[in-house]
Amino acid sequence: MDIPRIFNITESAHRIHNPITPEKLATLGAALRLEPGARVLDLGSGSGEMLCTWARDHGVTGTGVDLSVLFTEQAISRAAELGVTDQVSFIHGDAAGYVAADKVAVAACIGATWIGGGVAGTIALLARSLRPGGVILIGEPYWRQLPPTEDVAQGCLAGAISDFLLLPELLASFRRLGYDVVEMVLADQDGWDRYEAAKWLTMRRWLEANPEDELAREVRARLSLEPERYAAYTREYVGWGVFALMAR
Numbered sequence: 001m002d003i004p005r006i007f008n009i010t011e012s013a014h015r016i017h018n019p020i021t022p023e024k025l026a027t028l029g030a031a032l033r034l035e036p037g038a039r040v041l042d043l044g045s046g047s048g049e050m051l052c053t054w055a056r057d058h059g060v061t062g063t064g065v066d067l068s069v070l071f072t073e074q075a076i077s078r079a080a081e082l083g084v085t086d087q088v089s090f091i092h093g094d095a096a097g098y099v100a101a102d103k104v105a106v107a108a109c110i111g112a113t114w115i116g117g118g119v120a121g122t123i124a125l126l127a128r129s130l131r132p133g134g135v136i137l138i139g140e141p142y143w144r145q146l147p148p149t150e151d152v153a154q155g156c157l158a159g160a161i162s163d164f165l166l167l168p169e170l171l172a173s174f175r176r177l178g179y180d181v182v183e184m185v186l187a188d189q190d191g192w193d194r195y196e197a198a199k200w201l202t203m204r205r206w207l208e209a210n211p212e213d214e215l216a217r218e219v220r221a222r223l224s225l226e227p228e229r230y231a232a233y234t235r236e237y238v239g240w241g242v243f244a245l246m247a248r
């Protein structure tokens, strides 16, 4: 059980698999006013950077669940590196339907809301693990500017314009689901560069080390075309943020 191998290749050197930077992740942790000992659940925890750094900086405890074998191993190594193995644990597995045994203060899904079948389904899933008064964190893309055509949306690797909302509409959608938006930290284009451009050097080095691999042609094609596609589309049109929600 694992994610498609292409992601384990292109994002093998990433600590954060999203356009949020370490600085903004720290800003978010501080903004949430986390109490020492607070329990955090992270579905699609990737390489564990959020849980590990918040354990170190705020004394939280937590569990991450992720489908990537590689990312889960990296999360476990990161916990050891930061000296927080007593506070956090990482489970390799499918997070769809995962509910924490002990209710948590913060339940997060950062850039992986397909786990619950979309934003609404993921909020409903996270809510099942949340203690009363707890905070749900959702990391999600939105349109910085509306694509003029469906072709532009597909250039952004969205299936359709309707896949994402403009920021005010996304915030309204949380309200309509019965939640107050109590904080948000938004990515910027520099953060997008860290997420997307970091894949290019990783791909280049992987190609040099694995010229005969069955995915070499695909990785070569991506490395050749991604910088231009990214600059023309994702960087201009796609916003991304983490939204903190409390049930009304």
Ligand code: SAH
Binding pocket: 003, 015, 016, 017, 018, 043, 044, 045, 046, 047, 048, 049, 065, 066, 067, 068, 071, 093, 094, 095, 096, 109, 110, 111, 112, 115
């Ligand atoms: N939240 C992390 C990772 C985001 S990338 C961060 O911000 O760095 C999306 C993550 O979802 C990847 O780590 C991928 O392995 C994981 N994933 C995809 N499908 C999943 C599933 N069904 N269950 C658990 N994790 C999943």
